Amino acid sequence: MKRTQVDILMPVFNAEATLPACLKSLSRQTEKRWRCWAIDDGSTDASPEILQDAAVRDTRIHLISKKHEGIVSALNTGMRYCTAPKTARMDADDWMHQKRLALQISALQKNPRWSAVGCHVRGFPRGDMTAGGRRYEAWLNGVQNEKDLCSEAWIECPVAHPSLMFQTSTLQAFGYHEHGWPEDYDLVLRMLTQGKHIGMVPQKLLSWRDSPNRLSRTSPRYQLDAFTRCKAFYLVQNFLASHARYVLWGHGPTGRRLRRSLAEYDRSPSHIVEVHPRRIGQVLRGAPVIVPEDLLDLRPERIVVSVAGASPRAKIRMALNAMGFQENQDYVCAA
Structure with a gap:
């Protein structure tokens, strides 16, 4: 059997409505040497059953169940299972373009100094996206390369978290921290301010769901003041x-x-x-x-x-x- 090239790290909480489409997008990847660690964070809906059924049909999918402790705990739990050279983040309500894994693995191989690589996103459902959501999507997709990403990093998180693929060793060395502000932005700023390089595949390889129930819209950790506290903390650690x-x-x-x-x-x-x-x-x-x-x-x-x-x-x-x-x-x- 060919060695697994990439682990997919996917926290799950009450995602029964979106999991089937998400899992289908994994099965369609042109890069077949993947393994998915689905970390069920104490779901109260049918998510565990959907994942268990999927694991029976496809042995590359693995269900890890835990009590509900939030996304940082779920990510750190799942990260411990990742042993492939690369680790791709994924959310249970998003879809992957069929070439996402292949193109990001290739990008990391061609750019060995990169510790991670993102990609552009396409928000959906298009009819439900607000004007602000479309502006944010356009801003994210305006990041074309590593230089752009560094320049925009102090504005907001310059790459969608579930679009990132990491060198597994780097992700495990940094991990996710709980500070009461966005865990993805915290990780990106920690990496950049400690000299790590994050690249970009400027293609829309992730369909990124924009819904009123998305965690980034409902949790206090993703509110504007939390983003400001995060960037202030790292400005003081670095630029100032x-x-x-x-x-x-x-x-x-x-x-x-x-x-x-x-x-x-x-x-x-x-x-x-x-x-x-x-x-x-x-x-x-x-x-x-x-x-x-x-x-x-x-x-x-x-x-x-x-x-x-x-x-x-x-x-x-x-x-x-x-x-x-x-x-x-x-x-x-x-x-």
Whole structure:
């Protein structure tokens, strides 16, 4: 029998309505050397029975049952069973494109420095997607390569968690942590800030379900404030590790939220960059409000751009680059 090339790590909780289609998408993979660890996190519906029946029909599927403790516990439980060279994340309500596993394995083999690789997604059902959901999908699919992923990492998680395939050794070394904020974003930022490389296959290889009941919509750990706390924590560990003061570009709701989170770690803005005429010249929380051109004389060592919207951020990046500042060295965009 050929050696298993990839373990599929799939937490399951009350997914009876979506499991059959999800499992069918696994069976259609062109890469056949996979094994699926389905971690049932105390489901109260027919999920365990569906998985058990599937395991009888296909011996590559394995059901691991545990009491309900949440997604972090389920992921860490399942991770211990993964012994193949690669581990692919999957959610029980999503579908895989038939070439997903093959293309991501190939990408990792061609790029040995990559510790993980993501792919683009297609949200569904299309008719139920909100305008915000479509914008988020477009933003995710705008990440074309490793450089884009690093630049966008402080905005939000720049890759859909169930689209990731990891080098198993890296995933097991890092594991999933419980901090009360998104476990996927936490893992991605930990990996990036510790020098790991995450690549991208810029093809839509995952159909990513967008529903009102999705955990990312219902759990407090995925709310906006939780994302902000997560990025603030890792900014302090990395970009602001040696800098208690920074220049904050933007003091709208997004900027104020990040400023408050960074203040919990004794990081505060020395200056605030604004373009709003009424704010220029004011002093906000001890920080003078300046115009962008003042940065040429100030030459700060650390600039945190905290402005909502991809279009405004693109203009700010152009302005900072024109002034000679380098992204991820002198400034980051952290919306």
